[in-house]
Amino acid sequence: MADNFNKTDVNELGEFGLIDRLTQEFVTENPSTHKGIGDDAAVLKMGEKALLVSTDMLIEGIHFDLMYTPLKHLGYKSVVVNLSDIYAMNGQPKQITLSIAISSKYTVEALEEFYEGVFLACKNYKVDLIGGDTTSSPKGMSISVTAIGEADLEKVVYRSGAKPGDILCATGNFGAAYLGLQILEREKQIYLSNPGIQPDLENQDYIVGRQLRPEAGRQTIGYFEKHGFRPTAMIDVSDGLTSDLFHICRQSGVGAYIEEGKVPIHPDTEKMALQFNMDPITAALNGGEDYELLFSIDPSDLEHVRYMPGVFIIGEITKADDGIKLHTTGGNIHDMQAQGWNHFKNNNPSKDN
Amino acid sequence: MADNFNKTDVNELGEFGLIDRLTQEFVTENPSTHKGIGDDAAVLKMGEKALLVSTDMLIEGIHFDLMYTPLKHLGYKSVVVNLSDIYAMNGQPKQITLSIAISSKYTVEALEEFYEGVFLACKNYKVDLIGGDTTSSPKGMSISVTAIGEADLEKVVYRSGAKPGDILCATGNFGAAYLGLQILEREKQIYLSNPGIQPDLENQDYIVGRQLRPEAGRQTIGYFEKHGFRPTAMIDVSDGLTSDLFHICRQSGVGAYIEEGKVPIHPDTEKMALQFNMDPITAALNGGEDYELLFSIDPSDLEHVRYMPGVFIIGEITKADDGIKLHTTGGNIHDMQAQGWNHFKNNNPSKDN
Numbered sequence: 001m002a003d004n005f006n007k008t009d010v011n012e013l014g015e016f017g018l019i020d021r022l023t024q025e026f027v028t029e030n031p032s033t034h035k036g037i038g039d040d041a042a043v044l045k046m047g048e049k050a051l052l053v054s055t056d057m058l059i060e061g062i063h064f065d066l067m068y069t070p071l072k073h074l075g076y077k078s079v080v081v082n083l084s085d086i087y088a089m090n091g092q093p094k095q096i097t098l099s100i101a102i103s104s105k106y107t108v109e110a111l112e113e114f115y116e117g118v119f120l121a122c123k124n125y126k127v128d129l130i131g132g133d134t135t136s137s138p139k140g141m142s143i144s145v146t147a148i149g150e151a152d153l154e155k156v157v158y159r160s161g162a163k164p165g166d167i168l169c170a171t172g173n174f175g176a177a178y179l180g181l182q183i184l185e186r187e188k189q190i191y192l193s194n195p196g197i198q199p200d201l202e203n204q205d206y207i208v209g210r211q212l213r214p215e216a217g218r219q220t221i222g223y224f225e226k227h228g229f230r231p232t233a234m235i236d237v238s239d240g241l242t243s244d245l246f247h248i249c250r251q252s253g254v255g256a257y258i259e260e261g262k263v264p265i266h267p268d269t270e271k272m273a274l275q276f277n278m279d280p281i282t283a284a285l286n287g288g289e290d291y292e293l294l295f296s297i298d299p300s301d302l303e304h305v306r307y308m309p310g311v312f313i314i315g316e317i318t319k320a321d322d323g324i325k326l327h328t329t330g331g332n333i334h335d336m337q338a339q340g341w342n343h344f345k346n347n348n349p350s351k352d353n
Numbered sequence: 354m355a356d357n358f359n360k361t362d363v364n365e366l367g368e369f370g371l372i373d374r375l376t377q378e379f380v381t382e383n384p385s386t387h388k389g390i391g392d393d394a395a396v397l398k399m400g401e402k403a404l405l406v407s408t409d410m411l412i413e414g415i416h417f418d419l420m421y422t423p424l425k426h427l428g429y430k431s432v433v434v435n436l437s438d439i440y441a442m443n444g445q446p447k448q449i450t451l452s453i454a455i456s457s458k459y460t461v462e463a464l465e466e467f468y469e470g471v472f473l474a475c476k477n478y479k480v481d482l483i484g485g486d487t488t489s490s491p492k493g494m495s496i497s498v499t500a501i502g503e504a505d506l507e508k509v510v511y512r513s514g515a516k517p518g519d520i521l522c523a524t525g526n527f528g529a530a531y532l533g534l535q536i537l538e539r540e541k542q543i544y545l546s547n548p549g550i551q552p553d554l555e556n557q558d559y560i561v562g563r564q565l566r567p568e569a570g571r572q573t574i575g576y577f578e579k580h581g582f583r584p585t586a587m588i589d590v591s592d593g594l595t596s597d598l599f600h601i602c603r604q605s606g607v608g609a610y611i612e613e614g615k616v617p618i619h620p621d622t623e624k625m626a627l628q629f630n631m632d633p634i635t636a637a638l639n640g641g642e643d644y645e646l647l648f649s650i651d652p653s654d655l656e657h658v659r660y661m662p663g664v665f666i667i668g669e670i671t672k673a674d675d676g677i678k679l680h681t682t683g684g685n686i687h688d689m690q691a692q693g694w695n696h697f698k699n700n701n702p703s704k705d706n
Contacts, residue, residue: 095386129390
């Protein structure tokens, strides 16, 4: 009984608190380890070159639901979300390893469908599958991907380089993947209560596609290279625009503001948010899984981004004391709150063994 | 219903057949991808240097049982089994990433215990933990580790370099980890039928330790380096001595024989095998999880291995036509059968969802 005193529930810490606590005392020792835990990818030093390494785990019932996720899309997404982390370091992904554990309810044909998506992502992003592990699982599916990328060491962009006065930019648009998930969940519930009803996904291609089959920021990185400049800090938006801005601010020791009216939101996202009685900006700021790039640039590079296709200037980096603020279209200034995903809190303990 | 025609059960193929089938059409394209799927680790070319990458997934209920696996040992083993793959390429592991998915039944303190083992392995093998993912799981624990190592490109040893006349060598001893598992499973069953009985693990430290907390072949690699030679082919024995010899033979296009009397078996393994009514050589040849190194050397390097500590000459590489044979102590010659682990077959479908 006394054993249960001083025990900490993993829910209390959340993912980032947990990683911090578990790894706080770990010191890296090898000279080739240039940057360890704490950015989108680790950086290994190979002469003048940097090798970038990033890894992610996707668990059935937490990160995906096979009731509405085609296996081919799942394979594609498993790869892309990892490549996104390499691009976020201003690197080019080159290789991946992929491990999958599956229960024996899956047929070889189902696995082949999954790998079709994996191979398509590899082809589209010019990445090689170099290894992995295929094993069984008593229940459900677990996927683990490690992506390896390359960059010139001096061109690597970290979360920590933003400074007051830098301009805050974002690619693409936000909130679509989150609303795509809401639609899929809604149709699942309808189907579960009445299997005779066909899912109503008409005209939802765009936002459902953003959830099921995201793409990563290759073109953005190519543009930086072509125009000979690079961001001062960068992150890929997986947890949510606000949450990922908080990562940049914390690791750069700065504040920031975002102008509400400048946050790009797709018309379909806007329409669907209203259907769900949600303010579109809330979905855009907190939704997550956009896999867009959020970055800051030195003001002297402003001319480069002003005409950069699909890139929006959404705010500015400020001093740490100024906090992290939202300038609303109504003229108010609010403190932003990082919500992001907390898988531990989302997880229903009653499902547990 | 027609959907179920032509479906292939994953059980029918087994792990290796499955990987072969899934990846057979995949072609690598990046010039830095020197060797992809099919060896203990992938090889990336970085100038004159090789970067070695290996990954493994460990699933609760398949690869480990938390009823008798202390979390610290599990953390240690998760790292070591991956380092073993890097040593098997004649490389030095330098970094790992580690992802873990856990259900919320685990406390932060339990996770810290797991990471204690991870950090101890990192310290013992001088390896840096550079990244990973911590997420929740609806049920059970999944662990994925990717190990990264370095070697001179020309010194990398593949499974494919063995040639007839080469001498077949092995480090350490075989069968202990398998019998350790049998003891733990037996004590678990006794405990389940009568929780009042304490487990009887006395005098089983060695073989139980080989199962719960294996070590990898760092010293062997160091010896090769120090004495300026290298094997013609090498593999780490995870699937079982026979099964892993088959990998070398298949990939080198050769045959081989093992002399039964030369296979090193620890006295405790021998004793315990007899208690389980098992021929010790059967446990040694098919047990698996030994994490010893099996390698072939050119006869001109014989003087180097003759006095190599903990290394045994167990047979010879022959022509492919000669097959893969066991020369028994009784003077007979048998065809060897690769059994190895087939997790898919071991998995009980009734446990499935």
